[in-house]
Amino acid sequence: MVRNILALTGSGVRDWLIQRVTALLILAYVITLVTYVVQHAPLTYAAWHQFFACHVVKIVTTLILLSVVWHAWIGMWTVFTDYIKPRMLRRVLTVSVIIYLFYNLVWGLDLVWSI
Amino acid sequence: MNTHDRRPVFLSLHQIRLPVNGLVSILHRISGMVMFFSLPVLLCMASCSLKSAPHFSKVVASISQPSGWGLVFYAILLAWVYHGLAGVRHLIMDLGWGESLSASRAMSFMVLWIFAVVAWALGSWLW
Numbered sequence: 688m689v690r691n692i693l694a695l696t697g698s699g700v701r702d703w704l705i706q707r708v709t710a711l712l713i714l715a716y717v718i719t720l721v722t723y724v725v726q727h728a729p730l731t732y733a734a735w736h737q738f739f740a741c742h743v744v745k746i747v748t749t750l751i752l753l754s755v756v757w758h759a760w761i762g763m764w765t766v767f768t769d770y771i772k773p774r775m776l777r778r779v780l781t782v783s784v785i786i787y788l789f790y791n792l793v794w795g796l797d798l799v800w801s802i
Numbered sequence: 803m804n805t806h807d808r809r810p811v812f813l814s815l816h817q818i819r820l821p822v823n824g825l826v827s828i829l830h831r832i833s834g835m836v837m838f839f840s841l842p843v844l845l846c847m848a849s850c851s852l853k854s855a856p857h858f859s860k861v862v863a864s865i866s867q868p869s870g871w872g873l874v875f876y877a878i879l880l881a882w883v884y885h886g887l888a889g890v891r892h893l894i895m896d897l898g899w900g901e902s903l904s905a906s907r908a909m910s911f912m913v914l915w916i917f918a919v920v921a922w923a924l925g926s927w928l929w
Contacts, residue, residue: 707896710889717886732851732858739852755841762834784838791841798849 693781695760706761709754716751739802752795756788826910830888836881843878868929876928883920887913 696702720738727734738744763784771777812818820828851861865875891909894900900909 707893710893714886714889717882730862732855735858736852759834759838759841762831763838766831766835788841791845794842794845798845798852802852 691764693778693785694764695757702761702764705757709758712754713751713758716747736802739799745799745802748799749796752792752799756792759788760785821907822910822914823906826888826891826913830885830892833881833885833888836878837885840878840881843874847875866928872928876925879924879928880917880921883924884913884917887917887920 691697694702695705723734723738724730739748764781767777767780767784771780847861847865851858864871866872868876891900891913894909895906900906
């Protein structure tokens, strides 16, 4: 059996489930962040900084950054599989997506844990 | 062997009238792509706004006007809001609800209407 080595898990069912679970986690995080911003309107630097300085928020943000990377990986893989027919081009694009996402992940982690 | 080559092909994109479900679905993909490219922009804004109070004020000032970074940030917010709404529609259908044609069409229109309201609200809040 030929497995797609550039898909996140190589299993369609697992990718499908991870896509949904990460979607819910990201949605919950965004709603929490928006609620915080609305409650502290007009937002000040102190309130903004205080949110991200909280240790629990740092841990949760780390999980959310990972969720975004996984979710985007699956999503971009799906879109490329649907629209990019030449196999070599699709591989190059998918590898570029993975490198780009990891770059953003490391950047995000560095940011979160240096506050 | 040649039979499948004789299938009619009609891919004139300006003439195809996409059903609302198709529109909501393709916009979900497009907004997802926009979000993908928005990651470094958002990280940049987050990193700058968390540096110091003057940096924070500078970021807030630059995104609270309907030009330049303000437009970019607004477009990014719209992509996130739309993707979230259309995504919730997908999750609801994954649960087996609203899978009939009329229900899924109603949900598609609902996604577009809620998006329009939120887009308007966000615009008036930012600017």
